[in-house]
Amino acid sequence: MIILIGAGLSGLLTAYRLKKEGIPFKILEARARIGGRINTVVGSDNTPVEMGATWFTDQHQHLHALLNELGIGYFEQSMAGSVLFQNSPNSPAEAIQIPPQAPSYRISGGTSHLINTLYAALDKDDILLSQEVKEIHFHQTGVEVIAKESFEASKIVLALPPKLWAQKLSFSPTLPSKLMDTAVLTHTWMEDSIKVALSYKEPFWEKQKLSGMLFCNTGPVTEFYDHSNHERSTFALCGFVNSYFKRMTYEQRKASVIMQLQNAFGVEATSFLDYTECVWSEEKHTYESSEPELFPHQNNGNPIFKNTFYDDRMIISSAESAAQSPGYMDGAVYAGNVTAKKLIAAN
Known part of the structure; x- marks a missing residue:
C-alpha cells in the first residue's frame, strides 16, 4: 500500500497513474475538498x-x-x-x-475540471478527506502514518508543498537537517x-x-x-x-x-x-509563516527534492519540488508523472 499525502494536482495525477497499473494506494487530504491550490x-x-x-x-x-x-x-x-x-x-x-x-x-x-476528471477515474474509497497527517514513523516493516486514523504503508509520497511538511509533520527518525533546512526555506506558490x-x-x-x-x-x-x-x-x-x-x-x-x-x-x-x-x-x-520572508519561488525545484529517503520509502512530490516549471501547474504535472514512474518501476 502506498500512501499519498495531499490531493492536489500532483497527488491526484500520481494516483491516476497508479490506478491504471493496479497498484494499491490511499490519498490522505487535510482539506474537506480535493484540488489543493486549484x-x-x-x-x-x-x-x-x-x-x-x-x-x-x-x-x-x-x-x-x-x-x-x-x-x-x-x-x-x-x-x-x-x-x-x-x-x-x-x-x-x-x-x-x-x-x-x-x-x-x-x-x-x-481549472477544477482537470482535478475532477482525475478524481472521477479513481475509487472514492481511496481518497480520504479531512485527514490531516500529524506524524510519520518509519520502521523495519513499513511506514506508519498518523492522521485522524492510523495507516500502514510500504511507501509514502509527500504531495504537498515542502514548507508545509517541514513545519507541520513530525518524522521519526528525523529527516536529514539539510533537507529540512531547505524545505523550510522553500516558497509555496500562492501562499x-x-x-x-x-x-x-x-x-x-x-x-x-x-x-x-x-x-x-x-x-x-x-x-x-x-x-x-x-x-x-x-x-x-x-x-x-x-x-x-x-x-x-x-x-x-x-x-x-x-x-x-x-x-x-x-x-x-x-x-x-x-x-x-x-x-x-x-x-x-497552504500557508505557513516564514522568517525571514521568502522571495517568490525560493528553492522551488531544488535538486535535493529529487532524492528519495528512508531506503526509498519516502518520495517528495508537489509543484515546488519539480525539476521543471517548479511552482506552477506544469511543475505539479511533471512531479506527478516522475513520482508515478518511480513507484511503478519499484513495484
Whole structure:
C-alpha cells in the first residue's frame, strides 16, 4: 500500500497513474475538498471563477500533454482591447495600448475540471478527506502514518508543498537537517496571494473597447483580467489584490476593491452579481509563516527534492519540488508523472 499525502494536482495525477497499473494506494487530504491550490468557485449565475491556479502558457508542455491525454479543452485568455492603468486606486484610469503578448490559456470549464476528471477515474474509497497527517514513523516493516486514523504503508509520497511538511509533520527518525533546512526555506506558490473575482450579467468593458485588464501600482487590485468562460456565456473580472490588504476585514477589502473598480471602469463595475475572494494566507493547509520572508519561488525545484529517503520509502512530490516549471501547474504535472514512474518501476 502506498500512501499519498495531499490531493492536489500532483497527488491526484500520481494516483491516476497508479490506478491504471493496479497498484494499491490511499490519498490522505487535510482539506474537506480535493484540488489543493486549484479551486474553481461557481457563483449564483453558474459563472466559474478561479480562486487559485488559473493560467498556463505554451512553455508548459507537461500540462498541455495531460490535458490532451484526458480530452480536456483549453482556450486563450481574452486580451483584446485597451488596458487600464492606475497610479493609485483613487486616480483616474488611463487607457493604454500594450504590444501583443505571448498567449496564456485557461482550462475550459474551470481549472477544477482537470482535478475532477482525475478524481472521477479513481475509487472514492481511496481518497480520504479531512485527514490531516500529524506524524510519520518509519520502521523495519513499513511506514506508519498518523492522521485522524492510523495507516500502514510500504511507501509514502509527500504531495504537498515542502514548507508545509517541514513545519507541520513530525518524522521519526528525523529527516536529514539539510533537507529540512531547505524545505523550510522553500516558497509555496500562492501562499500570500489574494484572489478576487466579480461576475456580471454582461461584459460592460467590451462596450468601452476595453480588454478587462487593469493594472495598478498600489492596489488594492494590482492586476485584473477578463474572466468570462470559454463559451462567453458568463462574464467576470478576476485577478490579484495586494497582499497588504489581508490586514483589512472582508467588508473593508470588498468596499475598497469596488471603489477602485468604479474609479477605473465606471459605475457599471458596481453592478456585479457575485463578489468572491480567497485570502490564501488564511488557508492553514497552504500557508505557513516564514522568517525571514521568502522571495517568490525560493528553492522551488531544488535538486535535493529529487532524492528519495528512508531506503526509498519516502518520495517528495508537489509543484515546488519539480525539476521543471517548479511552482506552477506544469511543475505539479511533471512531479506527478516522475513520482508515478518511480513507484511503478519499484513495484
